[in-house]
Amino acid sequence: MKGRLIVSGLGIYTALGKGVEANNYALQSMQHGLSSLDYLKTIHANAFPFGEIKKSAEELIQEAELQDNKGFTRTSLLGILALKEAYIQAKIPFSNSLRIGIINATSVGGMCEVERYYFDVLDQVGDFSEYSDTIDCADCTHRIADYFGIKHYVTTISTACSSSANAIMLGARLIQKGIIDIAVCGGTDALTRFTINGFNSLKNIDKNHCRPFDANRNGLNLGEGAAYIILESEQSCRERGASPLVEFAGFSNFNEAFHPTAPNPEGEGAYQVMKLALEKAHLNPSDIDYINAHGTATLTNDESESNAMKRLFPVLPKFGSTKCYTGHTLAAAGAIEAVFSIQSILKGAVYANLNFETPMPETGFIPQLNYESGLDIQHVMSNSFAFGGNNASLIFSKIKTS
């Protein structure tokens, strides 16, 4: 395929709400979605703020209008509900002969259910056969693919916190190679005791609301959610009568090979990946109007990312993190923030980086502090950095009418 890659549909479900509009409204009102846990049972339920979606499994099953709900994990349900919105916007009929592929991302797949019944299965107490094999990452992708009848390319990526950014990239490449015509790309992750305890054992969860890019930041907040974008060629979009939203202009995946879990404080990997994404998009640093930063509010990430931005951008664009609204949704974060980045272009708006007080001494950077609209946002960069040095950067651009 030649020509531009177009985003023709968006779907999202986070602690800010279900759907693009609910999420937009919360961002515009500078209302975060963090709270103590009401649904997931863990001793940490009241110890930290979380971006929990306030819906029970039963309510999510109802929303998804499932006839046979056996074996659907929370991860699968969130994925289905987010993708439904994108399908409707992109005008893709549920039954079709289009060459659609799904590139899904998740960090722990069905662990949200597995961790509840695992020891009962081992002790052979009760029947959990409906959840057989949900321990892996493919189960949720199969459930989502089957719900929407997607067959042409069905795959799952897991590169920790950059997973769904990589899913979006792969979707673009599969279309460019002509392997599929339409790519459903994104990710889903439900909150689990497994990840909460994992990040807690790493001692990088903040007991208070996270403070991205603040000198006194003290770790991240975890969240859950799902988001998908529909990618296709301009021609495919036009022929189907769908409306192009933005252009997917550039992307890069770059491993910085520095440390198993920590980024290079100098931000070498972050610098390279942003630079490569700009090159791919044929853009200069000065073309970027807003950066939706990875901004986890951990000591190391924000230092590394700030240093990289300082090095790459002679004049710093507006930037900020939206993880202070949703929590860090891990494998879903890249897609959730891609949706926010695309909305930034469509609404001409940038989001407030909440809880910021003191600039970091390393850079003195001040992120965007208020919701600002009425802007002409042409190009947005969205960063996702992960364990294992797996860095990713995406660039979305306003569609030129020429």
Place this chain on the structure above:
Amino acid sequence: MKPVYIISSSCISPQASFHNENLDIPLHHTNENVFYCIEPDYSKFINPVQIRRMSRALKMGFTAAIDCLQKAGDPRPQGIIIGTGKGCMTDTEQFLHSMREFNETALNPTNFIHSTYNQINGMVALNKKINSYNVTYVHRGFSFEHSLIDAMMLIDDGDAEMVLTGSFDEMTSEHFDVKQIWGFWKEEKIDSNQLMLSQTGGTIAGEGTSFYLLSNQKPSSIAVALQDIRTLYKPSNDDIKNTLNLILKDNEITHDDIDIIMLGESGDYHRQAPYQLIREALPMSQPLVFKHLCGEYDTSTNFAFWLSTEILQHQSIPRYLISPLNQLIKPSSSSIKTILIYNNYFEQNQSMILLRLAD
């Protein structure tokens, strides 16, 4: 896409595949319905401090990846792409157990970190200082195949000249028990050498890892080319037949050009039909089965891929493969140019991989 050439490979499996240039390795079998890998001496690849902290999957996968690079003279590929169905199961299990044992307090993060699926990707990159494209596919019976496809795309697009790709999966005794409860394995204990003669449902478990350095440059020695790969999600019989025809047509070969079909038959009586379909569609090809040597696991095609490259390179079918399960229909002196691997992972994930001796 243009074919890519296999520069080097490394395979750790339940057979003596690691650093064994002689294809006439003795055959290992099991009566326990589960195969475990023959593990190499890790001390040549991993420092002793690290070895103690690493679970089997990590050690095996990491070692195969590093060994594959070393065999090629330690080049720096422009991509590291790895597939795994279940990641490091031991670490996932241990973290689940310690959450219960210590009531979610004072947990050691090592198991958590190692349970992340992209762990080996990161470790290989870090160890060899490879700053590059780096991705982990975690899609059950497609994990290895989608890694190969990505590697081919990367090379075809000119984004890489060389890519390290491979897959790993481990079986743990606990995961074996869990899947036994869920009916994945045979209820009766069988001799793995008799696997395909079984008339019952279920299969036997296994594990393994193999890595390949793929390149756009044909090596000067006898070279094997990865020609094409197709993945089929929950296909109908017609989908399977059409895909077979398409892969032949797109590569400008006929049914008769397939010298060997490497079949992922798992001895599951109820899952034999698609294999029969392929056998009937390719009556002139030598069928070979392999899961009686490695067991069933998400990325078992990596073992078939390794076997196939060995067969093409050595231009012979190893003696240990020839058994009542694999009777030769052609004289053993016939040349072997083309091998098609066909696998059916529990109906959901099916794949065809075409390997050819490079001209």
